[in-house]
Amino acid sequence: MANIRLEKIKPLVALGVFLVAWWVVPTTVKSFLRVNFSEFQAPAWVATSYLDDLEGFWARRSHSKVELIEAGREVARAKSLYQFNAQRKETLENEIQRLEAILNLPSRREFRYEVARVVRRDLNAWWQQIIIRKGKDYDIPEGAAVVFSGGVVGRVVEVNAFTSRVELVTSPNFRMAANFEGDERPVVYQGVVQGGLGAPIGSVRDAPQDVVASTQFPLKLVSTRLGGTFPPGLMIGRVSWLEPGSTGIFQAGQVELDTSLLGLREVAVLIPLYPIDFDSHAP
Amino acid sequence: MLLDPRAILMFGANVLLLYLTLLVNSALTNWSIYLLLMGPMLVFPALYLRHQSYFICTLLTGLWVDAAFPVPYGLFTIGFLFAGAFVFQMRIRFRAEHNYHPIMLAHGLNFFCVVLLTLTMGFSYISSPGFWVQVFVTSLASHLALVLVAPWFFNFERMLFELCRLDTEPEDFPML
Numbered sequence: 021m022a023n024i025r026l027e028k029i030k031p032l033v034a035l036g037v038f039l040v041a042w043w044v045v046p047t048t049v050k051s052f053l054r055v056n057f058s059e060f061q062a063p064a065w066v067a068t069s070y071l072d073d074l075e076g077f078w079a080r081r082s083h084s085k086v087e088l089i090e091a092g093r094e095v096a097r098a099k100s101l102y103q104f105n106a107q108r109k110e111t112l113e114n115e116i117q118r119l120e121a122i123l124n125l126p127s128r129r130e131f132r133y134e135v136a137r138v139v140r141r142d143l144n145a146w147w148q149q150i151i152i153r154k155g156k157d158y159d160i161p162e163g164a165a166v167v168f169s170g171g172v173v174g175r176v177v178e179v180n181a182f183t184s185r186v187e188l189v190t191s192p193n194f195r196m197a198a199n200f201e202g203d204e205r206p207v208v209y210q211g212v213v214q215g216g217l218g219a220p221i222g223s224v225r226d227a228p229q230d231v232v233a234s235t236q237f238p239l240k241l242v243s244t245r246l247g248g249t250f251p252p253g254l255m256i257g258r259v260s261w262l263e264p265g266s267t268g269i270f271q272a273g274q275v276e277l278d279t280s281l282l283g284l285r286e287v288a289v290l291i292p293l294y295p296i297d298f299d300s301h302a303p
Numbered sequence: 304m305l306l307d308p309r310a311i312l313m314f315g316a317n318v319l320l321l322y323l324t325l326l327v328n329s330a331l332t333n334w335s336i337y338l339l340l341m342g343p344m345l346v347f348p349a350l351y352l353r354h355q356s357y358f359i360c361t362l363l364t365g366l367w368v369d370a371a372f373p374v375p376y377g378l379f380t381i382g383f384l385f386a387g388a389f390v391f392q393m394r395i396r397f398r399a400e401h402n403y404h405p406i407m408l409a410h411g412l413n414f415f416c417v418v419l420l421t422l423t424m425g426f427s428y429i430s431s432p433g434f435w436v437q438v439f440v441t442s443l444a445s446h447l448a449l450v451l452v453a454p455w456f457f458n459f460e461r462m463l464f465e466l467c468r469l470d471t472e473p474e475d476f477p478m479l
Contacts, residue, residue, distance in 0.1 A: 030354050031388035038362075038384060042377055050376050057370030064322060141329045144337035145437035146424040147373050178373075185373065192428065215433035217335065217440075283333045 055180070062183045069139040069153050129248060131165075131290040134158055138284045139183065145213065148191035150284060155180045163249065165290040170278035171255030172196075172243055173287050186287070189256065190220045190277060197247045198224065198256055200231060201240040209241060209256055209275065220282060222257060222275040225265055233273065235260045241275055251290065307356035309470070310348065312463045317344040317364045320456055321371060335437075339420070339445045341368065342413030343405075343456045345383055349390040350399040350408075351473045361387045374424060382419045386412050399473040402454045409453040410446060417442050 083091075120127075136158075140151040154160055156179055166173040166186045174194060178185035187194055194211040207227045214220055224241060233239045238258040243250035257275035265272035324340045331337065348360040365380030372379075390397075390408060397404040421438055428434040464471045 028392060031358075031391040034354065034358055035384050035388045038358075039381065042381065053366060054370050054376045057366055061367070061371060068326065140325060141332040142325070142372075143332045143335070144328075144339075145428075145434055145441055146420050149373060213428045213431045213434040213437070214335070215436050217436065282335070 058180055062180055065139045065151060066153055066182055069137050073137070129245065129251065130293040131251060132293055134160065134289045134291055135286060136160075136184075136289055137286055141282075141284065143188070143190070143214070143282065148188040148194075148211070148214065149177075150174075150186045150188065150287075152184050152186060152287060152289070153182070154289065155182045155184045157182055159291065160184050160289055161291060164292070165250045166287050167250075167254055167290060168280070168284060168287045170280050171257075172250065173281065173284065175249065176289060184289070188281065189222060190214055190281065196250065196256075197244050198241050199244045200227070200259070201242050201253075203231065204244075206244055206246055207241075219279045220277040222277055223272065224259055224262075224275050225270065225272040227262055227265075227271040227273065229269075229271060231262060231271060233259045233262045238276075248292075249290075305355070306359060307352050308467065309464060310352055310356040310360040312467060312469070313348050313352075313460060314360050314363050314367075316456065316460050316463065317360075318367060320344060320452075321368060325371065335440070336444050337437075337441045338448050339417060339441060340413065340449060340452055341379075341383075341416045342409035342411070342449065343453050344368075345387050345390065345412050346405045346408045347399070347457065347460050349387045350394050350397060350405065353474050354391070357387065357391060358384070374420070378419070378423055379416075382416065386415050394473075400471075402457050405457050406449075406453045410449055413445060413449060414442070417445070 134154060136152040136154040138150050139153050142149045142151070150173075152166075160176060160179050162176055162179050164176045166176060172189050174186045174188040174191070175196075176184050177187045189196075189209075189211055191211045192213055196209050197206050198209040199206055205228055208225050210223050210225070212221060212223050231239070238260045241256040241259055243252060243254040243256060245252045255278075257277040259273050259275055262271040262273040264270075320340060320343065324338055328337055344364050345361065348357045348364075352360065361383050362380060365377075365383040368379040368383070369376050390412070397408065399405060417438065425434055425438070461471055
């Protein structure tokens, strides 16, 4: 009889002992466990991503020669346009450097672009993140900016051996300094909880009173060099309306983000060439 | 034996279910649909195994799931053990050899996981209607998916037992 009773409370006793043990175990042990379990899972995701690439390769192999020749022509056209743009960019860069030298302006942050495939997208009510196929093996730093052809994607929040976790611009935990295109005054962009229906959105606050936005003439919200993570001028989203914020001094509004953010396949991580040393650069 | 070999198979099946779920979720992002299918992972270990094997299997599953998501480490480990202990205590009342009771349990446990996540990760957004809309859509989609996934998953686990020539009966028979 006593044995049966003991058998009945065994799960509760074990749970109690485990809870006490979990509370006592140092954080380093838990971090060690987390890292190891994450690293165990990573190869499966990396392999899936490579299989996806292989599938794409075989899908392209099935195209006819005529289609491939046509695609090659289009690529050649795009290449010549980009070559022309690259020359123009170089000329403008030189001009900017000359003017900066004349005006004695402080140097700008330079970035290296590391293009990475997205291996997993995880967008839900509780978190908004993607996993990319590059990590410590490509010197991806924590906190690095992540961008795509449509603008800002988010920020690297965790780096593993072969993968990195990126918190998306839609996440409520994501916040960055921004400004409206053509207006240097800084505003604050922050992600919001996504309703799940319709396009992704964010919020902007601390906008000056004289800024006017409308659905006919939406304002472009772009990144600023304040904060140091993002280069200036990268598209964040469009603002169609602004209303007085909670303080009454500034305005706040909703930011319409690019719908491509929901189906990202490839992104670029911006790695600072000269990382800021907060200890030595602090005033 | 320290560990029932079925516990290893169940853990492997749980890992596979999580991987497949995340793969589907990754493909469904354009439709803003997310599936949370964790209920089935807890059912068979609690119904089929002796306490020691159940505990190890559920603990490893919890640690694995915790590492896959950006949640406070230990959330699912403790949550799974808590829910598992509840089911384990009452397992004599359930018939594990048919799918009806396991499916019902899987739905209940899955709902527990949704509530656990909402309380832990979404506490600061509870005043946002958008958050509740998305939680509702996620719960609805997950439970609809479970109608198909849970029987498949339980049959798959039973098939693994047969393939590996292991005992296909639970440790405790139900009270008739």
